[in-house]
Amino acid sequence: MKFITTRTLMAAAALAATGLSAKAQSSVQLFTLVDANVSHYSAGSKSGAGNVTSLNDGTTNGLNGSRWGIRTTEDLGGGLKAGVLLEGGFGVDTGAPGQGGRTFGRQGYISLSSSNLGELRMGRQYIFEDSVMGMTNPFGNALTLNPGTGVTNAGKALPLWLNAPRADNVVQVQSLVYSGFQAGLQVGAGEGTADRFHGVKLGYGQGAFNTALSYEWNRARSTGDSVNKSLTVAANYNFGSFKVLGGIQRNRDLVTTSGNGAFTGSNLTVTGDVTFAMDRTTGSTVGVEVPMGQWLFGANYTTVKYANAAGTSQTLGKAAAGARYGLSKNTFLYAAASVATGDLKDYISQKSVTQVGLRAAF
Template sequence: MNTRPRLHHLNTTAAATVLLLSHGLAAAQATPATSSVTLFGLLDVNMSRYSPGSHAGGGVQNVINDGVVNGLNGSRWGIRVAEDLGGGLKASVLLESGLNADTGTLGQGGRAFGRQAFIALSAANAGELRLGRQYILSDSVVGQGNPFANALVNNPTTAVTNMGKALPMWFNAPRADNVVQYQTPNWAGFTAAGQIAPGEGTADRFHGLRAVYSSGPFYTGLTYEWNKSRTTGENTNKSLSFTANYNFGFMKLEGGLQRNTDLATGSVNGAASGVTNLLVTGDSSFTAHEIDGWTIGAEVPASTALVFGLNFTRMKYEAASGGANADLGKLALTARYGLSKNTFLYAGGSIATGELKAYISQKQVLQAGLRMAF
């Protein structure tokens, strides 16, 4: 197994660094630096009621969740540091710690700063370089295709429990370790970005590309992400995501498509890092080699404070050999009410459709919660 860093990856990082440094170094030396430090936090807790399908086993469950499950946001606290180096060159740091507000424990497996921990260097005309643990590129794009951005029971990326095992829907493991990211400047609404996370011998190498165009009420984004197996050297977990939305004022129309192929468990990195099971159990059982999905929905404001979210998501699971397949859908209706700019009440419900609805523990979900940022 070759764990040595690839030369072209180092060259890419070096080139981005040189570009940013050469842009503002001279001015930065002549201009005193100014900096700011911001402490922030957010708590989100909800109550959820899960009703299983007829073949799933077990009974109705009533649980209290941190907002990372069915909430508007996962609970967290963090520190932002920004330093203006002069000449348009800026440095920044983000340390963000996830926590489970329902139990008071640390999130993301007990990491000190499990949500994000990175340092960045940016210039308006040269783009931004980030180094450290951070969100993968598809997370932001996928969130633009559903109400409230990957939140509440509208979220198409929430896994379901299929006969006792976690079965993914849309791929969206939000973060990766050891990420090198470069994003271009904004060119008349268009931006592009690339990521690589080497794996360092304990995880598959992860790669990601993103292109976004956003102008006025219109947004569209595309990402392509994949792993390179640390054991076989093959490219696996290829994930293509496309989303778009348009804000008409009286409503915001949203939708997207995702195609995941050459699936494998155990990547421990990137879009498939949270995928531990690909066994699909419905009228028959098979291992999914490909998972395709689409979603369409809308956010509809009833007032300045009250916004409704409605969407439908459909997934298709297919075996490698062809023939065996199964489908699963989810129809969701939610509402968010702003008590202030920082505090929200929310509630909603979802119902599953398709062949697998009888085999999952979340055939019907009802939820209500409260979120406050500070």
């Protein structure tokens, strides 16, 4: 009887320990990030705009857009983990919700990952192009150096490089890293109100060298044609004392009606010495990043050619430089400046931009 009691107590202790272990392997994290900057915009003489100084949330020329969120993970055993990420954006300059007022407009998905296979995600999430473009430029799609920051061309929004950067209703599958290679696939259902979105990504990284490409497109719900076809290729190499970065982007068959995916803008009209409706762009960027203690310096040059099938085209470029100073691992001061080049430089409201900002995360 004593033996049975001892075994029972030992079993109970083991179960209790297992329960405690399971709880220890599950987590819920509440996080927030706030980023604000003061920017001065000098307008081109033919843009129809005036010079402006404004306080911006980090979504405009900052290190990061302001946000708050909840992240959960649960270890299911056998190499399986479940996760949830709910992330809402807001403008710290006004306090208004971001992403059109969505509760979790930045991201909202559930995931299941395997240490042997890879990861499945379902929900609103970043498209692959955003991460690939982030490999092409200093600071990773930030400050005035961001190739994805659009411009105002004669009063209308115009993209530089395409950068949606999220899509709705996305099912994503991403592999593990095998010998430096990793692949991913995304499909976003149109659900009758938007075009179906597709994206593929292939990346490779070994040591100091990293490269990746993404290809994304919409299947038009009205015609079944493939539109908004976007190819982005990136590469960078870290020499230790500095890193060189670069990439190209090629976009074809651009339309404004897809509503979900690589291009979600509402304007394809280019106004310059000639005015025309463009349906394709070709861009490139090259830059350098230099760490010095708590400082990180960067500079790059980005260019794009807007064109249509008839051969009409106009160019726009941006030369930029910036610096980031780490007050801690989560809090940064930053500053940057850019100046436009090319055919359209006098037709945009952001011919030159200077900025200073502060970002903190908890």
